[in-house]
Amino acid sequence: MALREPGASPLAGGTDLVLLIKDGLFQPQKLVDLSQLNELQGISEKEDFIEIGASTKLKEIVDCEILPECLRKGAGWVGSPQIRNLGTIGGNICNASPSGDTLTPLLVLEAELVLQSWRGTRVVPLDSFFTGPKRTIRADDEILTVIRLPKRVLQKKTGFSKIGGRNGMIISQVNGALSCFKREFKITEVRMAFGSVAPTPIRAKHTEEALEGSDIRNIPESVFSAVQEDIKPISDIRAGDKYRRALMRAIILDILSQVQNP
Numbered sequence: 001m002a003l004r005e006p007g008a009s010p011l012a013g014g015t016d017l018v019l020l021i022k023d024g025l026f027q028p029q030k031l032v033d034l035s036q037l038n039e040l041q042g043i044s045e046k047e048d049f050i051e052i053g054a055s056t057k058l059k060e061i062v063d064c065e066i067l068p069e070c071l072r073k074g075a076g077w078v079g080s081p082q083i084r085n086l087g088t089i090g091g092n093i094c095n096a097s098p099s100g101d102t103l104t105p106l107l108v109l110e111a112e113l114v115l116q117s118w119r120g121t122r123v124v125p126l127d128s129f130f131t132g133p134k135r136t137i138r139a140d141d142e143i144l145t146v147i148r149l150p151k152r153v154l155q156k157k158t159g160f161s162k163i164g165g166r167n168g169m170i171i172s173q174v175n176g177a178l179s180c181f182k183r184e185f186k187i188t189e190v191r192m193a194f195g196s197v198a199p200t201p202i203r204a205k206h207t208e209e210a211l212e213g214s215d216i217r218n219i220p221e222s223v224f225s226a227v228q229e230d231i232k233p234i235s236d237i238r239a240g241d242k243y244r245r246a247l248m249r250a251i252i253l254d255i256l257s258q259v260q261n262p
């Protein structure tokens with residue numbers, strides 16, 4: 001499966017792309033509708049991975065019980081029921097917004113993307129996919145076909161949180177996700193990611209290091225200074241950079257509270 005026509009843009013649910021076209025911000029030469037391709041639909045369990053077809057609707061992600069809590073929660077925070085019934089996970093990824101709500105969950109789940117073109121297929125870690133706001137390493141003739149979640153990671157506890165300006169239909173001022181193993185109260189193999197605080201969604205490696213091996217009942221203060229090294233927020237219409245920095249303590253504590261119970 002690949003785009004044969006030069007200048008052709010894939011169209012999935014259209015909840016990002018159609019708005020850009022209507023507002024005159026993007027004029028594709030051709031649109032290729034992916035919505036009827038069965039190969040891009042659905043969630044299936046393989047030996048080492050769970051595979052999610054790129055055109056799987058966000059509503060299906062929310063409802064799928066074999067998927068980790070953080071991803072179901074992130075998808076559940078996208079827009080409204082109408083948007084989640086049209087919008088796809090592949091569209092959320094390829095749109096590459098720094099605030100995309102499935103992106104931080106997918107980062108902490110160590111997701112891999114399968115990209116296909118006439119030249120062949122390549123598998124890339126999500127962590128290396130985003131290069132800037134709305135920019136990715138996807139070549140023009142490549143289609144994202146499948147998102148793979150390694151099964152080992154699915155044994156972990158996970159959490160997701162989003163802070164925005166008002167309830168419902170909000171784009172994040174900050175969002176974040178966590179995955180970790182928890183034995184008694186000690187957390188290990190911590191992965192943490194944040195959105196809306198840098199040009200792309202980011203893995204927060206200093207924060208991960210500071211959290212690694214911690215007792216979840218007693219989070220070291222160094223975690224809250226480490227996160228300030230990880231993020232590079234800007235001021236925009238949704239929030240100021242200082243405010244975004246100040247939100248980090250609250251969002252970290254909220255996410256950790258979700259993995260606190262046995």
Ligand SMILES: Cc1cc2nc3c(=O)[nH]c(=O)nc-3n(C[C@H](O)[C@H](O)[C@H](O)COP(=O)(O)OP(=O)(O)OC[C@H]3O[C@@H](n4cnc5c(N)ncnc54)[C@H](O)[C@@H]3O)c2cc1C
Nearest residue numbers: 010012013014015016017079087088091092094100101144
């Ligand atoms: C009112 C409203 C509220 C919203 N709220 C949120 C929110 O709270 N959180 C959030 O994260 N997003 C939000 N969005 C954005 C949007 O709904 C999501 O990003 C959605 O997941 C996009 O999916 P789609 O299928 O509609 O993508 P489309 O609009 O069809 O495509 C988006 C981009 O991805 C490309 N693309 C799509 N599929 C593929 C593929 N398989 N291979 C290669 N390229 C592909 C397209 O060419 C396009 O560039 C909102 C949008 C609206 C209109």
